[in-house]
Amino acid sequence: MTKATPKPRRSKAEQRAEKQELILNGAELLFAKRGLHGVTLKDVAKEVGVDTALIHYYFADKKALFDQVLERRAPVTSGRRIAAMDAYEASVGGKVTLEGALHAYLDTDLDSYIQGGEAWRNYGQIGALVAHTPEWGSEILSRLMDPVVTRLIELLRKAMPDTPDEDIFWGYQFVSGALMMTLARTGRIDKLSNGLCHSDDFEAVKARMATFMAGGFRAICDQRERERQSG
Amino acid sequence: MTKATPKPRRSKAEQRAEKQELILNGAELLFAKRGLHGVTLKDVAKEVGVDTALIHYYFADKKALFDQVLERRAPVTSGRRIAAMDAYEASVGGKVTLEGALHAYLDTDLDSYIQGGEAWRNYGQIGALVAHTPEWGSEILSRLMDPVVTRLIELLRKAMPDTPDEDIFWGYQFVSGALMMTLARTGRIDKLSNGLCHSDDFEAVKARMATFMAGGFRAICDQRERERQSG
DNA sequence: ATTATCTATAGATCTATAGATAATGC
DNA sequence: ATTATCTATAGATCTATAGATAATGC
Numbered sequence: 132m133t134k135a136t137p138k139p140r141r142s143k144a145e146q147r148a149e150k151q152e153l154i155l156n157g158a159e160l161l162f163a164k165r166g167l168h169g170v171t172l173k174d175v176a177k178e179v180g181v182d183t184a185l186i187h188y189y190f191a192d193k194k195a196l197f198d199q200v201l202e203r204r205a206p207v208t209s210g211r212r213i214a215a216m217d218a219y220e221a222s223v224g225g226k227v228t229l230e231g232a233l234h235a236y237l238d239t240d241l242d243s244y245i246q247g248g249e250a251w252r253n254y255g256q257i258g259a260l261v262a263h264t265p266e267w268g269s270e271i272l273s274r275l276m277d278p279v280v281t282r283l284i285e286l287l288r289k290a291m292p293d294t295p296d297e298d299i300f301w302g303y304q305f306v307s308g309a310l311m312m313t314l315a316r317t318g319r320i321d322k323l324s325n326g327l328c329h330s331d332d333f334e335a336v337k338a339r340m341a342t343f344m345a346g347g348f349r350a351i352c353d354q355r356e357r358e359r360q361s362g
Numbered sequence: 363m364t365k366a367t368p369k370p371r372r373s374k375a376e377q378r379a380e381k382q383e384l385i386l387n388g389a390e391l392l393f394a395k396r397g398l399h400g401v402t403l404k405d406v407a408k409e410v411g412v413d414t415a416l417i418h419y420y421f422a423d424k425k426a427l428f429d430q431v432l433e434r435r436a437p438v439t440s441g442r443r444i445a446a447m448d449a450y451e452a453s454v455g456g457k458v459t460l461e462g463a464l465h466a467y468l469d470t471d472l473d474s475y476i477q478g479g480e481a482w483r484n485y486g487q488i489g490a491l492v493a494h495t496p497e498w499g500s501e502i503l504s505r506l507m508d509p510v511v512t513r514l515i516e517l518l519r520k521a522m523p524d525t526p527d528e529d530i531f532w533g534y535q536f537v538s539g540a541l542m543m544t545l546a547r548t549g550r551i552d553k554l555s556n557g558l559c560h561s562d563d564f565e566a567v568k569a570r571m572a573t574f575m576a577g578g579f580r581a582i583c584d585q586r587e588r589e590r591q592s593g
Numbered sequence: 594a595t596t597a598t599c600t601a602t603a604g605a606t607c608t609a610t611a612g613a614t615a616a617t618g619c
Numbered sequence: 620a621t622t623a624t625c626t627a628t629a630g631a632t633c634t635a636t637a638g639a640t641a642a643t644g645c
Contacts, residue, residue, distance in 0.1 A: 142617085142618090146617085147622085167400070184624075184625065184626085187609060187610075260494050263490045263493075265487055268546075301559060309539040310539070311539055315493070323512070335532060350578075374597080374644075402632080403635090414634080415636080
């Protein structure tokens with residue numbers, strides 16, 4: 132029953148950071164399911180349990196909130212992936228293989244979602260939506276993802292020195308599409324396969340994707356080789 | 363200067379159909395760029411040059427308009443692709459190859475966008491967005507696309523009789539992701555490749571995708587084979 | 594007569610902000 | 620004193636509909 136002022140649990144800076152995190156988490160969840168325009172600030176406020184005005188206090192507007200959701204995680208996974216590709220290249224002393232490059236690029240990203248919990252997987256869903264939004268998707272991706280992608284392109288060139296850049300870039304587009312479809316987790320494969328496969332099973336994807344994509348690149352290379360010999 | 367009543371150019375039924383087409387075209391264009399929630403009926407009315415009330419006269423609400431945009435073309439390309447796969451299987455007398463099945467499935471779809479003009483390519487962009495929308499995307503795709511997808515799965519099974527269904531379904535997911543990324547035409551590959559490749563160049567995709575994906579499936583099969591021998 | 598189209602508007606949001614109040618921090 | 624949070628609300632949409640008017644069809 133003492134009335135001494137209790138020590139404040141959190142400093143203002145901490146409180147500020149925590150509340151922003153909470154808002155970002157709620158926004159991340161909702162944007163993941165419905166996209167930028169499918170969510171209102173009221174929806175976010177309700178989800179988080181705060182007032183709409185508080186969201187405006189911390190974030191300029193809805194688009195700024197959306198951008199910050201992406202900017203919170205993009206550099207994390209991007210950094211991990213670049214580090215993994217650097218480490219891979221160093222470990223093989225320049226003798227880069229398709230499988231090696233793709234495992235570093237893809238598995239490192241998938242691990243973020245496998246180990247990062249639901250919040251990370253929500254972020255991945257937003258990425259998949261953004262990657263398919265013609266009007267402004269490509270600008271955001273360029274800003275956030277160009278370094279990690281160009282690093283992969285470098286490695287792919289080293290693994291396939293005789294393959295024209297066009298083939299490498301189109302192949303990258305296929306890889307990227309497959310990865311985004313995985314991140315979207317729409318449950319479509321669950322229905323198609325009658326419950327045999329699950330959208331959320333990123334381990335199953337990790338066990339197959341790099342191998343599959345390496346085989347794809349190799350098939351393109353072989354096709355070029357055959358053209359060269361016969362033409 | 364004669365005042366005789368001129369013959370009506372279009373019957374009511376024709377006028378009705380034409381105006382609905384115009385509205386669907388405008389809606390298709392806008393939904394393609396911004397998605398369902400990024401477009402208002404006012405936007406569509408302005409784009410088409412009619413009053414908002416007229417859109418309500420022909421379509422129940424925004425979602426119904428969106429659905430009809432998809433239902434106008436989905437059965438067309440779906441039918442073509444199934445016919446192409448049927449014809450392919452008949453032509454090889456059951457000796458199905460990965461390349462053959464994938465060419466029938468992928469190239470037939472790409473041809474619709476190559477030959478169908480901007481309207482068809484807009485439809486493709488919407489499909490890509492829907493395919494990555496967790497909340498309701500998978501229901502729409504199931505309803506519109508299941509027959510053509512299960513037909514492909516059948517052919518893939520015949521081409522790889524020893525490969526487990528899991529591998530086939532995950533491989534299908536990669537194929538589908540790559541195709542959707544192509545349909546999205548965000549311009550990302552243009553920037554990444556410094557103008558070497560163009561999002562709109564579906565011929566370039568057609569020249570590579572079936573080969574790439576067949577190589578991917580083959581790599582997965584080989585991996586399984588090696589596991590069987592060593593394990 | 595029936596159908597197509599427009600005018601006008603109700604009612605429901607939604608974003609954003611001003612200003613009040615409550616909670617920390619020197 | 621400063622910062623966090625809430626109350627209240629302005630102003631701008633947006634969807635949807637009722638009802639009037641114009642254009643076809645028997």
